[in-house]
Amino acid sequence: MHWSSRIIMLFLVAVLSGCASMLGTPSSTKHAGSVVDYLYPDAKAAPQMQPEITRLHPPVRVGVAFVPGGTYGEGPSEAEKARLLGQVKSSFSSYGYIGSIELIPSSYLRARGGFENLDQVARMFNVEVVALVSYDQIVFNDTNSLAVLYWTIVGAYVIHGDKYDVQTLVDTSVFDVGSRKLLFRAPGSSQIKGAASMAGYSERSRVAQGTGYQKAVDQMIPALHAELAGFKERIKTDAAFKVENKAGYSGAGDVEGLGLAIALVLFGLFRAQARSR
């Protein structure tokens, strides 16, 4: 074989083997911030809850936070978290028994911090109830048959040979910090599938992850509204809860619309009597 043919053969082997290595086995990436891992980091047995009455003092001060992930920078970005927490906050703000709502940055929560960390944060932000938003997102990556065209080099930029499947689960668990009791929870989930070229996969996948969080939160918000409305009714009948006035609250004597309407009825009766005389 001529020496030039050998060089070409070696070049092709090197290049094609590189391309072939692009068609690797399917992979997946997981980002998770688990509320169980955060609150019960070293639990080997189920936590023993003492049967006690949870005392609520409306208007309840609520803190809203994302559960910290296992490693720094995992999961949604801080800006994205703030935007999603804003949506959760607005769900709470439409209920009269909820007072102030604080957004707690993730940096204030320590991974696997447990209730001790939650107590510290609750004291720092002066909240009685904390809504913890946990997340679990898995990104599956597969290649399809078109990926073979990546061998053409140009195909790596044009052909959508990489598939992604982003499955997201978000969950808001609302805890009373004092009694450490779970008051209610509301879940939301989403699945986003798509394909991208090898060159554009990273960006597309990242956008899909952000969209996955958004869609899951969008699904969670109505569930959260339903739970909040249900909880408002439940505390009136459930013996495990006792609603008490907050010490040092401000009181108002207010006749409200019904009182004013009754006053007008009485005045109407009085005027009718005066006219008949």
Place this chain on the structure above:
Amino acid sequence: MRKLDLADLRSPTLAIAVASVGLAALQDSVASGLALDRDAFAGEPWRLWSCHLVHYSWRHALFDAGAVLILGNVAESSFGRKLVATVLLLTAPLLSIGLMWWVPSMAEYRGASGLAALLGTMAVAALWRSQPQRRVVLMCASMLFVAKSVCAAMHRDSVIPLGLSQGVLVVWQAHALAIGAAALVLIFVGPAAAAFRLMCAQLRLCRSVDGTTVMATSSKHASR
């Protein structure tokens, strides 16, 4: 067209309504200085009266002032301005003291609805007596208000702010105390006043109920 009678402007309930709306226009710091809190028992006794004139918002002030004005008109026409003014003057601090005793966790109180409930009870009593054919309507109106208060107390809606400022809760106890106070006024003060007038009439002193005159003439009678 009916001329404006200056006597109409001497109404105690009109004064309360105007003061309520006027104070709502002032800064919140003024209202804070007039609201009911523990300072009322620590050298600031005016708070026992003034708390019924200050409010948390325009809506709060207008609703309360409207109710006081409407119900006050009926009560004054039925019982007379002097009696209504006296009852309001004496009952206002008693309501405040009663609230501080009944709701010790409350740090501050504002609102004229206690006085409105007092006047409303007096108005219902007057109409009950003068309009026996409409007692069903009066019964329904009274039951509606009582049912609203009972629901608020039983279902804890009272601790939920209803369009008031953040953290301000409706105190249904003010209405309950006012209704109780009005009942006491109607049961005891009415007959007592009638008995006093009767005594004066017997002594031929019914033209004047001035204390000095009564005492002087009584001593004259005694000397005889």
